[in-house]
Amino acid sequence: QSVLTQPPSVSGAPGQRVTISCTGSSSNIGASYDVHWYQQLPGTAPKLLISGDNIRPSGVPDRFSGSKSGTSASLAITGLQAEDEADYYCQSYDNSLSGSWVFGGGTKLTVL
Amino acid sequence: QVQLVQSGADVKKPGASVKVSCKVSGYTLTELSMHWVRQAPGRGFEWMGGFHPEDGETIYAEQFQGRVTMTEDTFTDTAYMDLGSLTSEDTAVYYCAASPRSGYYKVPFDYWGQGTLVTVSS
Numbered sequence: 001q002s003v004l005t006q007p008p009s010v011s012g013a014p015g016q017r018v019t020i021s022c023t024g025s026s027s028n029i030g031a032s033y034d035v036h037w038y039q040q041l042p043g044t045a046p047k048l049l050i051s052g053d054n055i056r057p058s059g060v061p062d063r064f065s066g067s068k069s070g071t072s073a074s075l076a077i078t079g080l081q082a083e084d085e086a087d088y089y090c091q092s093y094d095n096s097l098s099g100s101w102v103f104g105g106g107t108k109l110t111v112l
Numbered sequence: 113q114v115q116l117v118q119s120g121a122d123v124k125k126p127g128a129s130v131k132v133s134c135k136v137s138g139y140t141l142t143e144l145s146m147h148w149v150r151q152a153p154g155r156g157f158e159w160m161g162g163f164h165p166e167d168g169e170t171i172y173a174e175q176f177q178g179r180v181t182m183t184e185d186t187f188t189d190t191a192y193m194d195l196g197s198l199t200s201e202d203t204a205v206y207y208c209a210a211s212p213r214s215g216y217y218k219v220p221f222d223y224w225g226q227g228t229l230v231t232v233s234s
Binding site: 002036038091 | 149156158162219221222226227
């Protein structure tokens with residue numbers, strides 16, 4: 001069971017907007033640690049999609065955006081495209097016990 | 113262009129150890145904070161440990177302490193992850209992941225290796 005909770009799957013038609021939630025607690029997102037998002041295409045390594053809650057690295061389309069409030073964060077994808085079909089993971093730091101980086105369980109995005 | 117190139121897939125018997133390498137190019141290893149993350153089949157990511165640049169030491173996740181060692185060869189810009197006392201539960205793809213940014217608690221994992229499949233089977 002992952003420390004950060006994501007929905008197992010979301011779907012949307014091309015051109016639509018989808019959001020993926022990431023729910024944490026007072027020891028991670030709620031403690032104001034940054035949330036990062038990764039995209040993992042089938043059979044490949046993860047790629048950094050959003051850093052610092054809402055910053056897109058160079059080369060990431062502005063269709064992708066991140067937000068955070070309280071103990072939760074969200075990834076929004078607008079203008080859905082077929083190539084967006086992938087697994088998406090959130091990540092943050094958790095200061096419980098001795099401290100560690102934690103991930104969400106991942107969300108499979110299906111483009112209908 | 114930063115690249116992290118990992119060693120190839122490996123098969124180990126229960127109780128054995130495995131050593132995975134991660135060769136860096138485009139940066140020197142001293143310019144990066146290196147972490148190791150694993151992904152079991154059909155599962156999410158599990159952080160194993162990483163370098164804390166401010167403290168100058170490697171921090172290991174509690175569940176791996178005593179069983180994992182992460183080292184770096186700065187002459188060859190290669191990082192290594194050694195995991196011992198393997199069981200079938202350790203069957204996973206192991207990734208090295210790095211960041212050139214300062215700080216520890218805020219920085220994302222900017223660059224990832226291609227992954228190394230380690231299979232533990234008798």
